[in-house]
Amino acid sequence: MSSELNGNHGHLGPAGRLAALFQGSAITPLLALVGLLLGLFAVLVTPKEEEPQIDVTFADVYIPFPGASPAEVESLVTTPAEQVVSQIKGIDTLYSFSQPDGALLVVVFKVGVSREQAIVDLNNQLDSNRDWLPQGIGVGQPLVKPRGIDDVPIVSLTLWSKNWSKEGSKQLGAPELTRVAHELETELKRIPGTRDIYTLGSQSAVLRVMPDPAALSAHGISWGELSQRLAAANRVGSEQAVVQDNREIKVQVGQFLQSEQEARELVVGLHDGKPVYLGDVARVSLGQETPVQRSWMGQGDRSYPAVTLAIGKQPGQNAVEVAKRVEERVESLKNRLIPAGVEVTVTRDYGVTAETKSNTLIGKLIFATTAVVLLVLVSMGWREALVVGVAIVITLALTLFASWAWGFTLNRVSLFALIFSIGILVDDAIVVVENIHRHRGLGKGSLKDLIPGAVDEVGGPTILATLTVIAALLPMAFVSGLMGPYMSPIPINASMGMLISLLVAFIFSPWLANHLLKREGHVAHGEAKAGLFHRLMTPFLMGTGAKRARHKLWLVILLLVAGAAAMPVVQWVVLKMLPFDNKSEFQLVLDMPEGATLEQTERTLLAVGRELARVPEVKDYQIYAGTAAPINFNGLVRHYFIRSGANVGDIQVNLVDKHERDRSSHEIARSVRAPLQAIASAAGGNLKVVEVPPGPPVWSPIVAEVYGPTQAAREAAARAVQARFVATADLVDVDIYLTDPQPKWRLVVDRAQAALLGVDLGDLVATLNGGVGYQDASWLQGQGAKYPVPIRIELAPGDKRDLTGILALKVRSQSGQLVRVSELVSRRDEVAPSYLMHKNMQPMVMVVADMGGHADSPLYGMFAAGADISLPQYYVHQPDKLGEVALLWDGEWKITYETFRDMGLAYGVGMILIYLLVVAQFRSYLVPLIIMAPIPLTLIGVMPGHALLGAQFTATSMIGMIALAGIIVRNSILLVDFIEQQRASGMAFEQAVIEAAQVRAKPIMLTALAAMIGALFILDDPIFNGLAISLIFGILVSTLLTLLVIPLLYYSLLVRRSQR
Secondary structure (H helix, E strand, C coil), X not given: CHXXXXXXXXCCCHHHHHHHHHHCCCHHHHHHHHHHHHHHHHHHHCCECCCCXXXXXXXXXXXXXXXXXXXXXXXXXXXXXXXXXXXXXXEEEEEEEEECCEEEEEEEECCCCCHHHHHXXXXXXXXXXXXXXXXXXXXXXXXXXXXXXXXXCCEEEEEEECCCCCCCCCCCCHHHHHHHHHHHHHHHHCCCCEEEEEEECCCCEEEEEEECHHHHHHCCCCHHHHHHHHHHHCCCCCCEEEEECCEEEEECCCCCCCCHHHHXXXXXXXXXXXXXXXXXXXXXXXXXXXXXXXXXXXXXXXEEEEEEEEEEECCCCCHHHHHHHHHHHHHHHECCCECCCEEEEEEEEHHHHHHHHHHHHHHHXXXXXXXXXXXXXXXXXXXXXXXXXXXXXXXXXXXXXHHHHHCCCECHHHHHHHHHHHHHHHHHHHHHHHHHHHHHHXXXXXXXXXXXXXXXXXXXXHHHHHHHHHHHHHHHHHCCCCHHHHHCHHHHHHHHHHHHHHHHHHHHHHHHHHHHCCCXXXXXXXXXXXXXXXXXXXXXXCCCCHHHHHHHHHHHHHHHHHHHHHCCCCCCCCECCCCCCCCCEEEEEXXXXXXXXXXXXXXXXXXXXXXXXXXXXXXXXXEEECCCCCCCHHHHHCCHHHCCCCCEEEEEEEECCHHHCCCCHHHHHHHHHHHHHHHHHHCCCEEEEEECCCCCCCCCCEEEEEECCCXXXXXXXXXXXXXXHHHCCCEEEEEECCCCCEEEEEEEECHHHHHHHCECHHHHHHHHHHHHCCEXXXXXXXXXXXXXXXXXXXXXXXXXXXXXXXXXXXXXXXXXXXXXXXXXXXXXXXXXXXCEEEECCEEEEEEEEEECCCCCCHHHHHHHHHCCCCCCEECCCCCCCCCCCEEEEEEHHHHHHHHHHHHHHHHHHHHHHHHHHHHHHHCCCHHHHHHHCCCCHHHHHHHHHHHHHCCCECHHHHHHHHHHHHHHHHHHHHHHHHHHHHHHCCCCHHHHHHHHHHHHHHHHHHHHHHHHHHHHCCCCCCCCHHHHHHHHHHHHHHHHHHHHHHHHHHHHHHHHHHHC
């Protein structure tokens, strides 16, 4: 017996040898156990996140140039800085903003450039080129602030108080909340894994000194002397030591100002031989700074003053864990650090969202597996189902481990890759088990002897088929740009899974089959189905009209493919990068006209908030006036964190959980846009509704960059484009990167007069600057606060009006006389200049918009608006003709173009690889073409499928199509391989064709159903449902067609050869 077996093994392929080797071995179950344990380990240690970690590295470089106008900053600072920075390799785009008082450069590195490398290069480049900075005119040192995904806070806590009333005695307003928040900052930073913690909407304490210009002049004290004496009184020497009586004694000179009272009693000068106290010439009070930012917590139609703590996490930390620790710590600090009456609301928790997401997905993974096992149970029996079930579990466990080892986290994309591949992973196991099952039914001797042969019969085609799926998917891992890291887990996880499933099918399945399946077999096989395929295929194969029947069939199929391909053109299927996800938040971004006060901005925001409160799905909202809300990934890329100033504000809107509402966040955001914008525009503001983008963020969904030779030409063209945008249907949230004209007063100094009177110009400028704004003379000690309390000299608001009080201030001349400021300066009215923006060193003006309405895809809006714009339009490269006013489209278009371009290339490369693999297997150039013929057939399923469900054709749909190519080819290979085997054993060609269809129909239908079931569970996810639709409809249609078309096509092309 044994000699016979060995003789058998001689001509087995690699698959049969593996099966024979492991089917009786004792180590096989142990290997399976190790696999399961590795999987368990991976699930426990892999960090969970909601979205994949995209390593976007960019850096902001601030170069201060106090007092300079934007045009001066542009020529003296920005342009040289751009030339220095642009030498660095790996920069994707370089934006720059030349503003009054300095330049901001935004250096965006290519995706995948390591953060450390980018920052080192940038700092090194700026340091080694310090000498280009103009010397001696007051340009400051560049400040480099690297930004990355981990700068996005994962938790935000809003502190607010219900028992706050404008008049009430028990005031818990912003100042008290700020104090609590600052203490919490220190406390929460002690939690391991936290990164940056900061407070928004805080109002700090100051010791305010309000001089009375009349009293100052009566006592003969100038502004400069006041500030000098305040600073001098707060000087303390460092510790010295003297030795006396054989001991060392510490000595320290001076004492700090500790309280309001001490400051009041400070002597600031002598007048008529009497001391002048600070209290005589100024009002001194310990209070709050003049607010430059405020924040409110909105619940229902009431708003309460609030401050918000934003907490980030360190790279590589598990968001879920960090968020939990923060919330536990806060809970334990209540009534200790956090006084009674202060409410703490968690207004953002990406830990919880990440956890619920990954838990639902792991649930779906289990469901999909169960469903596939049930499928096998129904079609083949419980023993076979058990074999397949165990194979899937081992495969998944090992794939999870491989995914962890590769460095992926458990996020929606990597988990989807697994769910989507379940259907494909199980194929190998099903095909192998089904064939063992079939051979047992044919009764070819004992189970142990027939398993290697049965495995080997499908071994070659199975290996080939698995490789074709990998060949189709793997090129997708090379998609460039922001979309690359977003998509790469799909091809990489699925490919690793396929390879693992192949090994599992050849190593564990035979062992399991050997131990589980019944020994004896007597199953009548393939009789019932023979009739069906016989009836279906005979008219195309036998008889006189067979050829014409075949030609008609080809024509019908061609027409169907053409019809499906035309659907996107007539907009039955809308093309979009990625659909919106159903998030639990969105943001409102308000820009008031330049020159609006903080109070106006706040009033508008509160009015918007009251309107928001009427939306039933809104849980709460936070209003930020004069500052930006805690940023998300979108805000990081759009630079919302640098938004500050009296005329800007944000509202962060949190919705109730998605199970408690019917409308998706996108529908809610769309429905509130019109009423809220009406409120904002009535106040002169521009309100944008900003949703969390589903994929990589961009400046705005639609961006038109207007280039031209002069700022005036650019502005005129940009305003025209803006008007065009407003006129285009469905374009919303239109805005332009230009400031509105804002009045500006210049105080012109009469230099000659100043020289005559002997007044120092520096002293004069300092006095006027302090008078208009304020001057921090020194610090108040002993307050125990985290942030120091400044002693701030500031005129009363009434004295600043029309500059009357300011011009009444006096400066000391060299002769010791006091000279009134009004004798030396005059006022001139000007208009504040707008900032200048460059992209890749070319000046431009940006016009942005978003897409509302039915189409919802920015591409359609872009082409609709572009049709009416008379400027030359560029789509990929920046305009470079000199003196030309031109427009470059950017925004979502750029990412869409890059992604679909790369995916199209990946698709092409995949096809070529599949062709090469099949040529290698069948040693013919014609057969692979037959095998790949059904790939266009997938269109017949995919496009109408999208149209039927009213879904958009997105990047994920494209992934589905790419995967389909691999899956469909696998079916064809199994069919053609079987026909060749049957013909080799001497069966008639026609008979072999029918036989192949009927024998292989069962495993093909099973694997197709398995893949469809895997995809079914993804249908309800807003982002990945394109993938599911592609797979379900594509597999459905093309599998049915494949069983008919492939055998016929093979026959009609090869029948002539066989007749020769």
